[in-house]
Amino acid sequence: MATSKTAAVLQGKKVVVIGGTSGLGFAAASALIEEGVSVIIASSSADRVTAAITKLSDPAQQYNADASRVSGHALNLKGPTAEENLKEFFSKVGSFDHLLYTAGDSIAAKPLQEWSYEDIVNAGSVRFISAVLAIKVATGSPDYLKRNGGSIVLTTGVVAEKPLPNWSVVASYASGLYGLTRNLALDLAPLGIRINAISPGPVETELWAGIPEKERKEFLKATGDKLMTGKVGQPEDVANAYVYLLKDKNMTAQVVTSDAGSSVADRQ
Template identity: 25%
Template sequence: MNKHTALVVGGTSGIGLATARRLHGLGAAVHVVGRDQEKLAAVAGTDPELAGHRADGGDRAQIAGVIESIGRIDWLVVTLAGSEGPGPIADLDLAMLRRAFDAKFWGHLTTVQAALPHLAPTGSITLLGATTARSGIPGTAGIAAINGAVEALVKPLAAELAPIRVNGVSPGLVDTPWWNGLPEEARKAYFAQAAEQLPARRVATAEDIADVVVLAATNRNLTGTVIEADGGARLVTLG
């Protein structure tokens, strides 16, 4: 049996790295792409079985060069994200929001377009959105628009690219380095408060979401689906 080849763009930390580890555990040859050389070096130290590549997913030439060097890809996972985007609409810096769109939405689209010639006919594309796309949380209009745009790609691409499967995963609150900008005590206090309100009574780990991403990537009967993995956040109002 031929080994599957997986490419995780944005795979040097958080959900992306957890997904890469899970896919390697399934026996796949796994490549991870990141922009930060220090993170790539750290992954090389902790996970030498993962092949690291430095590139910007939003740069067509860079990401195309990486993909061409890999060859055929069975499972493409795009977990690009950025820290910019939140804020009340009255004060939202639109230049910052454009950067955030570049980092996530355009990064997803550029990566998918560059990968198409190299995707196996029975392969899959899995995109990462967020539950903000369908929530009414004050101060999230910007990131809701970004994640909504990413998730809106799923159904039309699944129809257009068939039999290649296209799915999305929509996480809620996840304990990842995305929160590193918040002071440690404030982060812990917010997570504890949120856990009391979430129906799942816990804040997700990167590994929790990675399990769902792997399901979307590898299950041959899933396509055109955005899987909500938010611990029930859409059912309640988080204070």
């Protein structure tokens, strides 16, 4: 009997999703469970990890749900203890096939004159510095991310390509993730590990939860009106891009953009 060359290639794989409790990471974890993958999610809050595991294991909310394929751990990626926390996390996880990194905290865009040294470091702590450290720890031992077939997907954003007023510091980290992806692809190639990144445009996730509801709805509507698709992205749409990058063994050193066309032009 023929075996699947595309539809079921991730079945039985073990994928770690750092930032898997909400937004893009949660949607990617959900899509992977649909594909028959075992997922291990992580975020800074033990309560949010438990809540996400409950949702991802519930047949009423999750297609192809199977509680035995969902687990998770609390992992704080902010500040100088991040590397120690990552070592402890990966020692609990053990061997796995792929790593998705979607963790990022919300940051207020503001004029350059208002950024202090601490603000600049803080803005990059979770989304950039700890992404580097996660890859360092995960690939530092053959007991963690599998070699000769393993892969990594990072998360950047279209602000790296299309400037927004007062987003210069965030844009710097987003651009840094492009360079990191391309250079690490070269560095990790001898281990047989691929690395790519997703660059989303505006997506309706919990990232925007800090904005009061009425203002948030108006912001998402106004943002969507300017997009070629007429609306901001949904996390489950972008989740397909993460799944694709795990499946395509010919892809490395690339950034895949899922942005409703926003990096190319605004809707006219």
